[in-house]
Amino acid sequence: MEDAVVGTPIDRVPLYPGLLSGWNGPEDTENPQNWSVHRRCLITASLCSLNVCYTLSSTTFSTLNTPVAEQYGVSTTAASLATSLFALGAGGGSLLWGPLSERFGRRLPIFVGFSTFLLFHVSSAISTNFATLLVSRFLRGVLGTAPVIVAGGILTDIWDPERRAAAVMTFTMATFMGLVHGPILGASVVAAHITWRWVVWITMIVSGICLCLALTVLRETYQPTILQKRARRIRFRDRDWAVHAILDEQQLSLKEVYRNYLVRPLGLLMRETILLLVSIYLAFVYSLLYVFFEAYPYSFSHVRKWQNMALAALPLLSIALGVCIGGSLVAWDTCKRYNRYVKQYSEQRRVSHPNSLLHNELAEERLPPIIVGGIILSVGLFWFAATSNASVLWLPQATAGIFLGCGIFMIFLPGLNYIIDVYVNCVNSAVAANFSFRCLAAAVAPLVSPPMFRTMGVPWAMATMGFLSIVLVPVPIYFYRWGKKLRTVNLTPPSYRVHPALRTNISLPSVPLELNNVEIEIPPPVWSSIGK
CATH class of the missing domain: 1.20.1250.20 (MFS general substrate transporter like domains)
Incomplete structure (x- = not known):
């Protein structure tokens, strides 16, 4: 049996007939590490751009405490909650997007998370009360962290260990660049004597442009998801319904997610010096x-x-x-x-x-x-x-x-x-x-x-x-x-x-x-x- 796309014999494990558990040799064209260096560099650059947009959005409100406090009649300390809740949401997002990327692949969580992240810019920009602003900022922290969390897996998928170090360092530096430039953007809007809401609109426009560019570049890189799609093609092409991948045998259990991504990390943190x-x-x-x-x-x-x-x-x-x-x-x-x-x-x-x-x-x-x-x-x-x-x-x-x-x-x-x-x-x-x-x-x-x-x-x-x-x-x-x-x-x-x-x-x-x-x-x- 041959794959319609790759054109090479499908590897089968004798004890597990019909299971696609690996690439079709080192030259498999669907293996992300066999993609051209140009494509992999574009993927890395798109991830860095999404990372900059997210971190930029996270810190822009640090220099907007005074105008936000005046707008809603709260103290500047209370206005700081707009920044704090965004960071708190990022921590919660890490517990959400990690398991989702292992079940549904890398691409889908990024685009679902970042698209909804863009939508909540609107609720922040048109918020008429302080509570709406805080809830919107928290949800933006949860949703926008998807590319930040999933990016590590993508860089692992597409780069070999020797080149991965440079890619990860670039991505990490992009994180700090976004964090540092956020307060400068917020202060520039205040100095221009225009409403602070323009900070939200600006970050939304820039984030939307980067997301559109990422849509044209980013492909699925997670091997189990790629093999699942390959197995589906083979099933319908050859009418061999026994062909399947590892993900076809797994279910996303809330109990497993709770134990693996919440209880175990906290337990490990408490007992490991x-x-x-x-x-x-x-x-x-x-x-x-x-x-x-x-x-x-x-x-x-x-x-x-x-x-x-x-x-x-x-x-x-x-x-x-x-x-x-x-x-x-x-x-x-x-x-x-x-x-x-x-x-x-x-x-x-x-x-x-x-x-x-x-x-x-x-x-x-x-x-x-x-x-x-x-x-x-x-x-x-x-x-x-x-x-x-x-x-x-x-x-x-x-x-x-x-x-x-x-x-x-x-x-x-x-x-x-x-x-x-x-x-x-x-x-x-x-x-x-x-x-x-x-x-x-x-x-x-x-x-x-x-x-x-x-x-x-x-x-x-x-x-x-x-x-x-x-x-x-x-x-x-x-x-x-x-x-x-x-x-x-x-x-x-x-x-x-x-x-x-x-x-x-x-x-x-x-x-x-x-x-x-x-x-x-x-x-x-x-x-x-x-x-x-």
Whole structure:
């Protein structure tokens, strides 16, 4: 029997007749990793554009607290809920779109989620009361996070491990670029003396354009979904109703989703020391971004008396510059130190192709950039605090953002890589727990930052953040020295058991990996591959 599209014999597993469990050899044209580099680059670029639109929309309201408060007759602290609920919704969205992408493929959740995300822009823009605005912002956070969550799985589908690192780093940098430019967009609209509702319309228009472009580029990349469609074609072509794929044997159970994507991540976070401490560190640096979105406009407009809000928000661009520098340093460290160490270790262990288990053994080698980034971040925080007085020239204070952005990125991306490498056999749960914890911290930051700056003043508030940063610096140092003794690598949840046919035919959703002549079933990262 031959496939009508590929034209090569269909692989059948003798013990499971009719089951399509893998590609038709390494040259299968439906395998996303066999697509042209041009197409894969376009897919990566479209994902980055959707990511920028989402993160841009998440932070635009951080500089709109005053006009929103005046519009609805609430306090500026209450107006900060528009930003906090968006971040909180992102945490909830991570628990929704992950399991949906494993059942319905990558493409459908992205377009359903992002299309409804666009629709709720309308309810935000025409809201006549504060409650409607908050509900709309929360739902936009839940729905718009679909491409952010699913993108990790798509990048895993289309890129081999050697090229995937560059793609994921680009996607992560796009996240920070959107976050940083959001407050600048909001402040520019305020400075133009037009209604704050135009911020919503602008982000809706840009997001709609990016979604239309993504529709023309993005194809289904999830192997089980592709094989399911292939099996359907064969059934109707050959009238062989026994032909089926793995997804045809599975059902989306709410009980399984509840246990695998809610209970297990939280349980793992509570009982795993490494995951808890690293998640606290990453949540701290991620929430710092939301603190800076309040600190920069407040410091330059209220302390230095800059009347133009757009001008007061422009120093945030120094954080974007720092993120670019931090990304370059992480890339240099990966190429010059980490990859060379992996190659030497592979030769010692006689492993021809480094795999997830090998990276698990070398997980602590991800930590040196975090140690350096923690020091750089602490320097940037104290630098910002020391130069925030109006009597000091504005340029040194703006320059502090370079250290802040560089330090945050050098902690964030290697930290995610460390979690993925340590919890290689339950990576989905580990990264879901970390993502939800980060979103919770980001939701709290906009609520506590304005009162903190008004009460303590910018110098002492930022110095407090600097002291907290110093307290967390020993965390990666401790794990670099003793982390291997603490690690737990025998977490194999029952839900990750796969069809027996896949034990002899390498394919998703399980990847057999060989290390020292031992074959072990390892579930691949799906949405949680970001940072890999």
